Amino acid sequence: MSIASQRLASNRWADSALPWAVPIVLILLWQLAVSFGWISSRIMPAPLAVIEAGWRLTASGEIFYHLGVSFQRAALGFVIGGGIGLALGLISGLSHWGERLLDSTVQMIRNIPHLALVPLVILWFGIDETAKIFLVVLGTAFPIYLNTFHGIRNIDSNLMEMARSYGLSGWPLFTSVILPGAMSSILVGVRYSLGLMWLTLIVAETISASEGIGYLAMNAREFLQTDVVVLAIVLYALLGKLADEAARFLERRWLRWHPAYVKGD
Amino acid sequence: MSIASQRLASNRWADSALPWAVPIVLILLWQLAVSFGWISSRIMPAPLAVIEAGWRLTASGEIFYHLGVSFQRAALGFVIGGGIGLALGLISGLSHWGERLLDSTVQMIRNIPHLALVPLVILWFGIDETAKIFLVVLGTAFPIYLNTFHGIRNIDSNLMEMARSYGLSGWPLFTSVILPGAMSSILVGVRYSLGLMWLTLIVAETISASEGIGYLAMNAREFLQTDVVVLAIVLYALLGKLADEAARFLERRWLRWHPAYVKGD
Amino acid sequence: MSFSTYTETTTPVKESAASSARTALSSSKGGTHLHLKGVVKKFGELEVLKGIDLEIEKGQFIAIVGRSGCGKSTLLRLIAGLDRHNAGTLSADGHADLASTDIRLMFQDDRLLPWKSVIDNIGLGLKGDWKPRALRVLEEVGLSDKADVWPAKLSGGQRQRVALARALIHQPQLLLLDEPLGALDALTRIEMQRLIERLWQQHGFTVLLVTHDVQEAVQLADRVIVLEQGQIGMDKAVDLARPREQASADVSAIEGKVLKRVLGQ
Amino acid sequence: MSFSTYTETTTPVKESAASSARTALSSSKGGTHLHLKGVVKKFGELEVLKGIDLEIEKGQFIAIVGRSGCGKSTLLRLIAGLDRHNAGTLSADGHADLASTDIRLMFQDDRLLPWKSVIDNIGLGLKGDWKPRALRVLEEVGLSDKADVWPAKLSGGQRQRVALARALIHQPQLLLLDEPLGALDALTRIEMQRLIERLWQQHGFTVLLVTHDVQEAVQLADRVIVLEQGQIGMDKAVDLARPREQASADVSAIEGKVLKRVLGQ
Amino acid sequence: DELRIGYQRSSTLMSVLRNNNSLEEKLAEQGVTIDWYEFTSGLPMLESLNVGNIDISADVADTVPIFAQAAGADLTFYASEAPSPAGQALIVLEDSDIETLEDLAGKRITVTRGAGNHYLLIAALESVGLTLDDVRVSYLPPADARAAFAQGNVDAWIAWEPFLSTSRATLETRTITDGSDGLASYTRYYLAATPYVEANPEVISTVYEALNEAGNWVNENPEEAAELLAPLWGNLDPDIVQTANLNRSYDVQPVTLEGLGEQQKIADAFFAADILPHAVDATDSPIWQPGE
């Protein structure tokens, strides 16, 4: 018993520490490469320089300001986009007609690069917040659409048949069978969306922005401030980690019944 | 019987025609809007102008040239990226240690916008083909990674247990249980990847390119040639449709056993 | 149908089954009158049901036996409206539209929703304050201690009993049971037989019970039907008073005849 | 283990079972000697097995009966090494490492791979030219016409027989059968019993058969074990010559005793 | 040997050279071949120059090298075009209520971040006692800026050639100011990687000569030049191209220390406006002189 609990403790330690192993090794290698002059620090800043830039922007509060602005845009876009994606995914997933009508169109729109779309977006929505949020909506809707669709399709048809023959339909069928059955796939979609949310924001924030993390990154790039560029990349990576943790949290919460999502070995 | 076969025939017709309904309606609305002057054709070309531009570029063969170049880049990047994504997804999905080590890092890297990464990519790979293909690799690897991971996790653990206890392990376990069990999810990943393949290419082709569809779009954008910009968008949409058809083809081929992927009502 | 009559029974299972009189049936509002004429079902080339003619009185208890793969489940699925027949007519109470009839089918596999606890699985599709009723049925199938457990943590026989409880709580006009007791030990089996018989006597619904246990069939049913090569090979009325003695000579005699037929002797 | 001895049997099932002598066992290289001492298994608070002591000779045929949820499947899973016990020791042929023993478990649920045809499911984990052998076993379980069908298109009893065929084709040293015949009609059941008995006599492996049919247990086994409240409640040797008459007085006498115990009388 | 040249479609003189093959022929005598690298904007071009993916670049606006200098890039000026102050202008739509620079206060103006027009805006505002804080600036690349401008999302746009002439021709616009009142001289500079210049002065010399000739040819043959450039610039009307070229000097000259005087003004203005993180010495970079 005591061995088992020891093993558990060491597992927990490994669980929280190991995910950072690869990033830390990468950063050490990078610092070494710059320190030993294998890479010129003129073109690739050392981690310490990036930390310094980070410190500078943190001390001035600038970074929080940019993050805050971006976060608002991201959140609003995600809520709208996620909602649309979910709704369309449900329509396509639940009705054969819906699929025929919608799926092709959605797949086509999904494939249009935001970068190419920017001129049209400006035409339609101007250069203010609406345009930026529209792009985030566009970016976040599709992963949730596709995974909702896929999740619904892959619900055990025997269970659907059972539920229908037990008199379930409409909302009860949705909450009792469809949503939980598709949930693990929808959450994968959420993971994507949370990532794409930041990705599209960088394009969105090239549209006449003077705040936001995408602005910070592109502005720095334009002025060849590599330390800030790399800082922004690190920030994005951390935001990705955060989004991932959020998705994991939801998975643990909503998929408790699912053997694959229960903690432990 | 004859009624059934009639119904089938009309279904088949609807199946192939309906997906185009929404795009065609959209295009008609657009043409009307421009014809009636609700949108100035100065800033938004009419569909006919776009078709004209398409015809011009087709007649000169230019469009095929650009498509060809892009296609080569896309295909190479997809093959490499898809391979890497599959491999990492298998490692994370099959081993708890692999997941601990890799998953966080991958999720972090996934979240870095390609646009922000371009300066570093130029640094690492120069401005030639390698850099462009690297970006495509990056873009296509993650969807396949994430969906492979998710697919493997969601394989019925009872089936895995059965297979193991029947002496399967290693390659036979992989081909008999893991791959087919995760296939429907992996194919969703392929769908994403095929889309992202073109999306990243547009960023990649801002790096010193003088050919390729991304170049065509961005170049036209720079010179305010809205008809070509819109043409490029239409091209992207069609490529998206094509990628989607490819994914569907694979689904029909590899998921024949799956009730949800069999044709017919 | 309300569950109110159910609540009146407070006596434990065994006595109740023994004491409740056959007359209980006549006082109840009765079940469905079912009429099948020349019903044919094909799966591709395979003609599973080759013209079934069957008339079932309101409130009759029918047992169906037959060899594995002879079409018993297919027949129940047709009656439940889950599959379409290729020829012939089905009608319930004179209506060809079976969808409007109040039918519940207990499937051959348990089809419990893995994401709902046992009690929520039983309450599926019920409205109002079903919890107390669900707990009472759960107690009657001997699983009151498992109310809040995920289905994945049940033994095979326990899962089957939960599925049985889920079918019984609805008390439909037509109850279809597809091998409901196959995974149960002798004692639990007898208890469940008594439970089914008692509920049937109280509510007078029509029951179709598929079973491989000929003794069970004779013990419970008013009529035993043997399915053979897609047709009704034997239709044997069991005109014995209830409660029937488990090993009485009358029962054994009929059992012997039916068994002979099933064994093809 | 090769299947070569199997191929020598060309006589049809019935006669073979009747004519093959008990001595066939002694000529074979025999099965596993199994030894359990004080084996305890808990699921959280629930102590399912409360110290099982059991010694099984090489090549013995053991039947296990007991009430639903008493821990029969759990016991088989422990022996098959699929779960860990909380206390006590398990050993096979003197080794504590059960993993090295040649064991096959036929699960209580069929666990057919939905993406493999029936024949490929049977061939799972086999090497070399297994097709002819698989076809022969498939014929013996009466399903030769279903070789190329997806499992989803089989009836419940057909699925169970495929799972049985899959377990039998391996001819391991220790064969664990968890209610292998529960979904079969009387005639098919007798045929399968004969098949199991014949193979056991030819190859002399050790068999643990979980069943709810006490007659089946007495008919087939050398020893019948009744599991009760997590312990062995009865361990009854069946010292009757084989082939055993289905309804002989000797068999009935022992059956009566065991049944009494199971029914708790 | 290879010479890797970065250019944009809008790089007039490099495009001319690329089209008439004259530079290739001249360099072939020195045993040098050319690899052309096209960029969609000036930014990645200098990025590439900085990290050594190309050797020399075509012309960029005067503001651009300052940011490269601020980033510590090791670049050498090897040529410039004489100032073209009329090459960029602040325009409004015809029906706008903006008449003078003073009217800009509180208005929404779009420029491209770090481009020549960015400095023109600062200088123009300063000339009437305003700063960037007194107006609403929207930073957009020219394509997006034009869409926003035509849609009325912004009140004014500082456009440069050839976008300026295109807009004047297709939209109803008025010009509030251009750089000709001494606000911003709009000089365009040619840059090269310093190590390359040091190793291959004779190649640079050849390039310089060729550019000079190309500039003269464009000025002397405006119609032919327009015909040549129009398809490269997104099928523009050749008349518009000709108008656009009239606003550019295309007079290729050596860079002088005095010439860099205005560069210092730009650098200081950007630093004062908090656009540069630290002060820049504009004369810090090496200058290549013909005949060296």
Ligand SMILES: Nc1ncnc2c1ncn2[C@@H]1O[C@H](COP(=O)(O)OP(=O)(O)OP(=O)(O)O)[C@@H](O)[C@H]1O
């Ligand atoms: N994974 C699990 N987690 C928690 N409890 C479990 C788990 N598996 C089984 N149990 C419980 O352990 C007990 C024994 O289960 P087991 O499957 O061994 O029963 P069984 O004898 O095979 O019954 P049956 O005849 O119904 O198949 C049951 O009460 C069951 O609810």
Ligand SMILES: Nc1ncnc2c1ncn2[C@@H]1O[C@H](COP(=O)(O)OP(=O)(O)OP(=O)(O)O)[C@@H](O)[C@H]1O
């Ligand atoms: N979806 C299907 N597609 C093709 N064939 C099917 C399908 N479902 C059932 N069958 C076939 O129809 C026949 C009858 O199946 P059914 O499930 O009705 O048998 P059953 O009498 O219930 O048998 P069991 O006692 O084994 O459950 C079987 O031979 C089966 O293989």
Ligand SMILES: [Mg+2]
């Ligand atoms: Mg059946």
Ligand SMILES: [Mg+2]
């Ligand atoms: Mg069990």
